[in-house]
Amino acid sequence: MKRKIKKAAVIGSGVMGSGIAAHLAGAGIPVVMLDIVPKDLKEGQSRSVIAEISKKKLLKQKPSPIFNKTVLTLIETGNLEDDLDKLKDCDWIVEVIVENVNIKKMLFKNITPYLKKDAILTSNTSGIPIKMMTEDFDEGLKKRFLVTHFFNPVRYMKLLEIIPGELTDPELIEFMKDFGENTLGKGVVLGKDTPNFVGNRVGVFALANAMRVALEDNLTPQQVDSVLGKAMSRPGSAVFGTNDLVGIDTMVHVVKNSYEALVNDEMRETFKMPEFIEKMMEKGLLGRKVKRGFFTRDKNKQKLQLDLKTMEYVPAEKPDWKCIKKAKEVSDAGERIKVVIGTDDPGGKLAWKNTAATLIYSLNRLGEIADDIVNIDNGMKWGFNWDLGPFEVWDAIGVKESAERMKADGFDVPEKLNILLENAETFYKTIDGDRYYFDFAKKDYVKVPVRDNVIFLNKLKATGKVLAENEGADILNIGDGVICLTVHTKMNTVDDKVIEMLNRAVDMVEDKYEALVIGSQAQHFGAGANIFMLLQSAQEGRWWEVEEMTKAFQDANMRLKYCEKPVVTAPYGLTLGGACEITMHGHRAVAAVETYIGLVEVGVGLLPAGGGTKELLIRTLNDNRIAADPMTATQKVFETIGMAKVATSAREAREIYGHLRPTDMEVMNGDSQIYYAKQAALSMVREGFRPRRAKETVKVAGKVGYTALILGLTNMLDGGYISEHDMLIGSKIAHVLTGGGVPEGTIVGEDRLLELEREAFVELTANPKSQARIEHMLKTGKPLRN
């Protein structure tokens, strides 16, 4: 029988346990979350109070561990004394309790009698050897046991390490990998049962090494973090900031464990705790959670840093180093690293020392912690948010040159590197869009495995599937009669080139293809429209241009909506403004669950005028999301647009705001999004897609509704909640949403609403205060309240 996880249990409801439960529930799996009965239980208190409180906390944590509060209905709480019965129909039980092998063993012993015969049992330990944990298990249970190691925060960190034990059933490993990837949307790294597994082993080394270099070279935390963050294509929290984020106590725990467990590690000394960390522990400087760590802020919110020698806080001055400036000019992650380590200044030296040590350390771990370089690279990318894994970095900086520099600088270059250099030049190579990695056992390149539900657009591009292209977007043939419009402007913003391609894509699909997918594979689906061009036209008073641009975008979106063939949009990441409007005009959306979608035009002093205002109103009213009069629906849409609400997940967009339809699809694993969008499009073809030909109409709230909205705005203005200009923008949005001064209940057509959108848009663009908002956004990336 094929395995299935229909119900799961999480034991331990701390940050990780509740995070895992929340993510499982988000993936649609009912979860039982159990924790201990508190020792000092007060009278009248529930015996499951610990788990119950953890569940409640999920609503408040930031960033939110849940897609929408509705997922909480799938989490059932209980305690480990009264509720073990609840485990008996669970297909998967994951242990997330304290990192103490004896307590874990005791727990496993207690719960084993309650488990289904074929239940999967896993531990979320970050380092206790499987052998020790499973000592008392019978053989059958050993076959069903493995480590599933999630990273915090569970919802947002892509990495899931799967570590099988010696006896783990190979079929189960495959199953959990597939489950982790497709159902939970994680990136799975297969590791070996060694201390700290894969991500933490290399990641903690890189951090510990950087701290040592800081001491040796007399660098401040801020100096180190300014280099080893974005400039080196790593996360902005860099080294000391990451320590603060994770918590100094947690870090100490991990580093200490590493030192004790890694007896034979050639770099064991690196894991020796620096003195300043001990002092920090004594002083209670535990990082972000107590607001004092390597960094803190003074009363004036000025950033301070810890002087590692005196242990006093001093101003965190950013270094004025060449390498940082140069890095800012390079957009390619690998090129950037190369530039920084090649710069002759203290930052460049730090970057080089840390990189060289980490690359060598990673190569030495090959075979020990994982079988291939791909898993190690993925561990660092998905578990530590590095843009490139160590071996990808090595390729980027040149394997041969860097090996020579390492040797010259006295590093012990591993013998393995010679094997590579004797047979090839790089760790990876790409042939016909397919990626290959160097396999040290075979001494040859092996194709990086790709799941069969993944389509790589870059591969299609590399293999001549481009049907049309311009500076803004490509149209690709993704097979089976489906074409894909892929935007590739900066931040995927919409401009005239993109609009041109939207029209071309519709022309092409209507002419000789079956369906159109609009999607891409970057960081964001689209951050809005290109407001730079808009500002230029506005400041020079070329209103007709603004009007034309707006009309062109509206027309293109309407062509999507009324396309003769199915149009499936595939939003992910930031999907704002114009990108949201495109999404809303497709026939169906296949959204990554991590989609942050919203109509945010108010932030730049405008209103959605690519059809977004119209479409959200029509959807909210006509799709009967709110079974009430036009006023109630209009009020809701007004708030969503007026407050520039952005859904924090596709789930929220579907269930709360309406940027996505309740029937739109969610994909947990973004890598598979284009594949599923294509399948959705094809299924629409097979279902006998009928194009919409009659334009939609909507029953508006009219003048009375307008009055109600204006009175609401007036009240907010009087209360000091909004500015005069907010009021003006609000009144324009109200005017559009209520049908433009018609009596209540008037039926208004889409074209009229679009016309109202355009009028209001042009008027607002002409307003100096809106122009100031646009300018401010372009300069600072933040909205201006004026």
Add this chain to the structure above:
Amino acid sequence: MRDAVIVAAKRTPIGRGKKGLLAKARPDDLLEKAITGCLTQAGEFDHEQIEDALIGCAFPEAEQGMNVGRLACLMAGLPVDVPAATINRFCGSAMTGLHAAAHAIMSGAGDIFIAGGCESMSRVPMIGNKFSPNPRFIESDIPNAYVPMGETAEKVVDRYDDKYDLSREALDRFGYNSHMKAVKAQQEGRFKDEIIPLMVNLKSGEIHIWEEGKEIPKDFVLMENDECPRADTTMEVLAKLRPVFRVKGRCTAGNSSPITDGASAMILMSSDKAKELELKPLARVKATAVRALEPDVMGLGPIYSTRRLLDRAGLTVNDIDLWEINEAFSTQSIVSMGELGIDPSKVNVNGGAIALGHPLGISGTRILTTLVYEMIRRDVKLGVGTMCIGGGQGIATLLERV
């Protein structure tokens, strides 16, 4: 002219809105209990003699729509030929019903009347279910009668900040005192005469009158007291609350009246009828008045209505022994008392709406009920109940012990 006297006055406990004990209770059910309570208090008489029931409700729609007064009278078992009307003057609704009843009695248009009110702020929101303002109000300079109540409370500060201490601390102190007085009154059982204890099913909202000694059925809880007064509140706690109507406003949930649910009723008769039925009047309705003002400072309504009331009765402020001034907000209460020159120690001696709650449409008869029992307890002669009304009005009633 004949005398109109109050012979019965009862009310339900007041529940905290949205999450309190009465949040699921229907306002028509609540009203029925209040009417039944009054009928029981009055004792046996031929109910066919009741001329009319005049019921106040601030938002007479949904559960409290469809002429809720008529519905509640039928549910209370009154004969089908007893009529009823629902009357709307926002917060002054129930008091307006009482005025109409008193006027009819005085002029010989009937002998026995029911007055009262019902309001579930949990079930019907404060602007009603469908806010449909007339566009002419934003197109011209017609005074904006749609102005929200919280804003009017802040506007009172704008206007009188120099004249009275309307500091955040003063407003909180006023709210704090209201709670302390109410808690003390509860502890001393001062509301016992007026409150009809209820048994409430929290799941279904079903309610029944509880009689002393009766066993509480499963799934029901006993509600004998108003739910909102807080014995544990402190000035520190109140100081921490955020302003709710303006970013830099002074009004908070702690110095404004809370959203609440409840019902109230009274029986009024001509003094001859009361004599005939051998009923002892609680008080006589000696004078009534209403007056209006600019909508955006509606909270000052008591000033104008009370002045008119006293003029009409030929009295001065100092002639009045006891006052009930409905505490919609600390701001308007402080300024109203100040402008009228009332001794605060005579006002709301058992706490006011900030502590007890202000279920809009019922408050007119609620404050008169509280007033009349305290007048009896203190054995004083004259008492005034007055209140402000959304849209910019005030209403006042003078009661006299007979």
